[in-house]
Amino acid sequence: MKGVAISFREVTKSFDQKIVLDRVSLEVSPGEVLVLLGRSGCGKTTLLRLVNRLVDADAGGVYVGGREVADWDPVELRRGIGYAIQGVGLLPNLSVGDNVSLVPRLLGWNAERRRERAAEMLRLVGLDPREHGGRRPDQLSGGQRQRVGVARALAADPQALLMDEPFGAVDPIGRRSLQEEFRSLSRELGKTVLFVTHDVSEAFRLADRIAVVADGGIRQVGTPGEIRDSPADALVRGLIEGAA
Amino acid sequence: MSFLEFLAGRWTEILGLTLEHVVLVVISTVAGVLIAVPLGLAITRIPALGRPVLGFAGVIQTVPSLALFGLLIPLPFIGGIGSRTAIIALVLYALLPILRNTVTGVRQVDPAILDAANGMGMTDWQRLTLVEVPLALPSIFSGIRIATVVGVGLVTIAAAVGAGGLGSLIFRGLAMLDSRLLFAGAIPSAILALLADAGLAMLEARLVASRGAPTP
Numbered sequence: 001m002k003g004v005a006i007s008f009r010e011v012t013k014s015f016d017q018k019i020v021l022d023r024v025s026l027e028v029s030p031g032e033v034l035v036l037l038g039r040s041g042c043g044k045t046t047l048l049r050l051v052n053r054l055v056d057a058d059a060g061g062v063y064v065g066g067r068e069v070a071d072w073d074p075v076e077l078r079r080g081i082g083y084a085i086q087g088v089g090l091l092p093n094l095s096v097g098d099n100v101s102l103v104p105r106l107l108g109w110n111a112e113r114r115r116e117r118a119a120e121m122l123r124l125v126g127l128d129p130r131e132h133g134g135r136r137p138d139q140l141s142g143g144q145r146q147r148v149g150v151a152r153a154l155a156a157d158p159q160a161l162l163m164d165e166p167f168g169a170v171d172p173i174g175r176r177s178l179q180e181e182f183r184s185l186s187r188e189l190g191k192t193v194l195f196v197t198h199d200v201s202e203a204f205r206l207a208d209r210i211a212v213v214a215d216g217g218i219r220q221v222g223t224p225g226e227i228r229d230s231p232a233d234a235l236v237r238g239l240i241e242g243a244a
Numbered sequence: 245m246s247f248l249e250f251l252a253g254r255w256t257e258i259l260g261l262t263l264e265h266v267v268l269v270v271i272s273t274v275a276g277v278l279i280a281v282p283l284g285l286a287i288t289r290i291p292a293l294g295r296p297v298l299g300f301a302g303v304i305q306t307v308p309s310l311a312l313f314g315l316l317i318p319l320p321f322i323g324g325i326g327s328r329t330a331i332i333a334l335v336l337y338a339l340l341p342i343l344r345n346t347v348t349g350v351r352q353v354d355p356a357i358l359d360a361a362n363g364m365g366m367t368d369w370q371r372l373t374l375v376e377v378p379l380a381l382p383s384i385f386s387g388i389r390i391a392t393v394v395g396v397g398l399v400t401i402a403a404a405v406g407a408g409g410l411g412s413l414i415f416r417g418l419a420m421l422d423s424r425l426l427f428a429g430a431i432p433s434a435i436l437a438l439l440a441d442a443g444l445a446m447l448e449a450r451l452v453a454s455r456g457a458p459t460p
Contacts, residue, residue, distance in 0.1 A: 052363055078365030089360025093378040103364050152364075162363070 003031040003192030004065035004159045006051055011060035013046055020046050022216045023060065033186050033193040037203040037239070038213035044196045047213065048162050051194060052078045065159060079103055082153030082161040082191075086168040088145050090137040096148055097122070097133035103156040121151035126181060143174035150182065160192040167202070179205050200240055204228070212236050250424045258413070262432050265409035268402065269395045269440070272331050276338025276391055281384060283339075284346025285372065294347065301340040309333065309398050313405045330407030334398055338391040345387025349380025382452055389444040396437040400429065410436075 006028040013021040020043045028034045036044040049055040050062045053074040062069045069077060090099045098105075100121050101114035109117070119129035125147040127133075137145055146167055153161055167178045183206050186193050197203055203210050204224045212219045212227065212235075220232035231237040251258065280301075287294045304312070312333045316323045322332050353376055361371045377384075403411025413429030416422070 054359070054362060075365045075367055078363055080365075083360065083363035085356060085360060085363070087354065087356025087359075089354070089356040089358075089363075091357060091361075091375060091379075106365055106370065 002159075002190045005030050005063070006160060006192060006194060007063045008047065008050070009061045009063070011047075011050060011057045011062060013043075013050070013055065013058050020216055021050075021057075024216070024218055025060075026211055026218060026221065028192055028194060030192055031190045032208045033183075033195060033206055035195045035197060035203040035207035035210045036213050037197060037200065037210050039198055039239070042213045043216045044213040045164055048164055048194055048196050051160070051162055052081045052083060054078075079107055079156060080159055082156075082158040084149045084153040084161070084163045084166040086165040088137075088149040088166075088169075090145060090148060090152075092137055094137075095133065096127075096135050096137060096140065097129065099137065099148060100133075100151045100155050102152060107156055117155055118151075121155050122148075124154065124185065125151045127151070141174075143170045143178060146170055146178060150185075154189070154191075158191070160194065161186075162194050164196045165198070166195075168197075175202075182206065200242075212239065214239075247424055247427065251428060254428065258410075258428055258432060261408065261410050261413060261429070262436065265396070265399050265411075265433065265436065268327060268330060268334065268399045268407060268409055269392060269436075272334030272399075273338055273388065273392050273395055275331070275335045276342055277388055279335065280339045280342035280387075281346050284343045284384075285350065285377070287343070287347050288350040288376070289368070289372075298340075298343060298347070301336075301343050304336045305340045309337070309401045310404060312336070313402060317405060325406040327402075327407040329405050330399070330402035334395055334402065337398055338395060341390040341394070342384070342387040345383045345390075346380065349383025349387075350376045352383065353379045382448065385444070385448045385451060389441065389448065392444060393437050393441050396433060396440055400433050 008024055008026040011021055011024045012019070024043075024047065026034075026047075036047055038044045046055055050057055051064060051069065053069055053072070056070070064072075064077070064081070090096075091102070094102070097115065097118040101109070101118040104114050104117055118133060122129040122133055127144060127147055132140065132144065132148075137148065140148065146169070149166055150163075153163070167175050167182075170178060179202060186206075195203075195206060207224055209221060209223055210227050211221045212232075214235055220227060220236050227236065228240065231240060283293075283297060287297060307315075313329065316329045316333055317325065323329055357375060357379070358371070361375045366374065399407070399409045400411035400414055403409055403415050410429040410433045413425050414433075417424070417426030417429065
């Protein structure tokens with residue numbers, strides 16, 4: 001399934017009376033990789049979690065494929081959106097293959113189709129289904145686990161992918177190759193990807209467009225080139241140059 | 245007459261009482277599991293239940309067992325002399341360790357795994373059965389193990405309300421000042437406790453080892 005558009009319109013969210021997002025609007029085009037870049041606590045993860053309703057907005061609307069997420073049953077919505085996070089969250093009691101085919105299992109696919117899909121997805125992220133599929137997650141390296149996390153997020157052919165620092169726990173070299181592979185993979189699949197990171201170089205490597213998030217708002221949205229060449233304000237410039 | 249000769253003369257009686265002992269422990273532990281595991285899982289879903297239920301189980305645990313057996317005797321329907329009273333008391337004692345370990349086991353599940361489970365679109369029931377219970381199983385199991393071993397010891401005291409088991413030898417030995425009788429009850433009971441602990445530990449190890457095995 002090709003990607004769908006995701007839009008945020010005047011979204012406000014607070015936790016315990018602290019405003020985390022203040023009237024945020026953002027458009028993500030179908031098939032685009034949009035990276036939410038910002039320091040920890042800036043609200044970027046909350047923005048991401050609004051899309052699959054792990055968080056509900058106080059005001060404003062979030063739309064996936066033109067339909068407001070508040071109108072969806074959260075469970076149904078989430079099964080149509082891939083989700084990968086920093087801790088990966090693989091189930092230690094299931095094999096790697098069974099982890100990958102978990103959403104298809106929730107969707108009621110039969111065992112045969114699930115097995116095929118798991119093998120296909122593992123190959124897609126550069127793992128050998130025969131070698132790795134039967135192992136337990138704790139028998140894989142950190143980088144391999146992250147790959148499995150990506151494979152799992154893609155398994156049910158979602159209309160969009162939400163990724164929250166999915167390569168955060170890998171060593172720098174492994175991280176680099178994961179990023180490169182993910183970039184070509186996301187181009188090839190044409191999924192809409194919303195990707196959260198605090199790592200500036202990761203953002204520049206992966207993004208079609210970057211949205212710089214700070215203090216509960218979006219400071220600038222643009223291609224990596226636009227952001228590098230004409231940062232909107234001192235904060236954006238500081239963030240980019242701090243990493244250089 | 246040596247102690248061994250004494251045992252040899254009574255081995256059928258000792259064996260019979262041991263069997264009675266085991267049956268009492270098994271019935272009360274199984275009943276304890278059937279009550280405490282679902283109740284513990286309910287607490288993880290309805291946190292307001294936690295304080296009263298765990299509090300109640302905790303209070304029972306502080307009542308000396310002999311007193312609890314005694315308190316149950318005069319109660320209509322559930323009380324009286326015999327194994328029924330004993331089983332009720334034993335079930336009550338089994339509740340706390342199993343309850344507590346069930347609740348702790350579920351609460352200790354890695355938040356990243358829960359977040360992923362929610363994000364993948366699991367219903368609450370699927371999260372419970374596919375994620376939380378399997379991951380809490382070792383903790384739940386060690387609660388059951390504690391309850392069983394404690395149960396073996398408590399059943400000896402249940403003989404005071406006429407429940408039978410190895411405790412009847414111990415109480416008879418105490419009444420008749422016959423240390424041979426006392427040991428004939430106490431030693432098998434101690435061995436039972438050790439066997440139960442070791443057996444359940446083995447089962448637990450196999451359970452943990454089989455986790456993660458590919459499912460068809």
